[in-house]
């Protein structure tokens with residue numbers, strides 16, 4: 001039986017008690033994180049939990065736990081549910097109150113919900129590469145917040161999937177921003193390019209790991225945006241996220257990129273990424 005954490009207690013699915021008045025349902029008024037589990041261990045958990053607190057602060061919401069307590073809850077979910085390779089999902093909503101747009105007054109306690117599930121690494125895509133579809137980025141202007149309110153991302157992902165693609169390549173005013181649930185990178189003449197950290201993208205934890213790895217490996221990386229037109233001309237392309245890790249992109253809108261197979265810079269970054277996660281997985 002899967003054990004969940006809901007509003008202060010660990011409980012099985014049958015015992016779940018979530019209010020219809022939760023502001024998560026009405027307004028998507030909350031924030032969330034997805035933390036990868038490798039070999040039963042949380043990966044970059046501090047960074048994710050720290051970003052959860054930053055996202056909460058940006059929507060003027062306080063989380064009724066300390067960072068270490070959330071870490072403990074995540075670890076407990078992993079242990080109780082015997083998660084080896086998978087992820088922990090944590091969300092915090094502003095709480096439950098009759099439906100009024102403004103914050104509840106008097107304030108109610110935010111509701112923390114979390115679970116852990118087994119989820120294999122997407123090995124096929126990581127090895128062979130994936131196709132993406134360009135989709136106009138019509139999201140709001142605070143994409144730096146990992147908010148529950150992600151209808152723009154949901155519609156973009158659906159459009160990509162209906163076109164037989166794994167992910168949407170979002171572009172705003174002709175500039176590539178990110179994916180619907182990932183960060184995007186292009187490689188030209190050996191240099192890696194990715195959108196700088198602004199309000200228009202989520203500063204992915206995997207993105208930050210990649211920046212560090214490129215610096216360690218002596219791979220030039222510039223945080224500089226590029227256009228969709230330039231994206232088609234890249235020698236290599238890849239996307240990153242907690243669940244997709246480093247996944248090569250081999251075509252955009254059906255047009256092959258570079259040689260049409262995962263590129264050498266991308267593979268070097270993937271290798272460096274694999275080497276810093278638990279060893280038995282890297283050897284798979």
Ligand code: DCS
Pocket residue numbers: 034153178179180181182183201202203204205206207240241242243
């Ligand atoms: N950009 C967006 C819009 C995202 O939703 C995500 C993560 C990323 C970038 C990459 O960030 P991380 O490297 O920190 O994961 N999306 C999460 C999600 O919703 N499912 O898996 C990861």
